[in-house]
Amino acid sequence: MPIPYPRGVGVTAAPDDFENPIPLGLKDGGPNQVVRFESEANLKRRLAQKERQKSSPTGIPERAVFPEEPVVSTKAYAARKFPDHLLLVEPAYVCYGPLWFQEKNAERYGWDLGIIQPPLQAGIFFADVLTLPYHMGASLCHGPNCSAGQCLPGDPVPYRLYPPGLSFSGGILEAGAIVGACAVFP
Secondary structure (H helix, E strand, O other): OOEEOHHHOOOEEOHHHOOOOOOOOOOOOOHHHOOOOOOHHHHHHHHHHHHHHOOOOOOOOOOOOOOOOOOOOOOOOOOOOOOOOOOOOOOOOOEEOOOOOOOHHHHOOOOOOHHHHHHHHHHHHHHHHHOHHHHHHHOOOOOOEEOOOOOOOOOOOOOOOOOOOOOHHHHHHHHHHHHHHHHHOO
16 A cells, blocks of 8 residues: 655655664664664664665665765864853842831721821821830840731731730830939929
């Protein structure tokens, strides 16, 4: 049965016309015949030997002819030198010192309570002024604060209360500030 050439050229050939010099099937030697690691010279030598073993109609063994390979270069390989590319990568977080007067709900997350907002902000500010020594004493041994792990500005976050934690050093500093203020203003 004739096998048509691909792409529908219309030329047909018998199955014997397609001879593969490298056996591909498992019965012909397995996959090691296909993925053999050998030099170009050894491959040419092996193909020439297979061509000599074939019987020709005249009885004279045919000679395998390979095209001449041009010399690409006689110079030693020199790698190309590209200028260094520098890229400034900024982290997705910011580390900062303690913020003594901060109201996260309004300033970071954008909460607005309408007409109640100005008096609420003033009350939070004056509460922060009165408890400033406590907050300073509470953060004596703490490192910098980072925004990593917190919601980003503008994210939909519920309105939260942030009560200060209990701190012995903050309590001592706050008590000292109250005693000092009473001594200065009797």
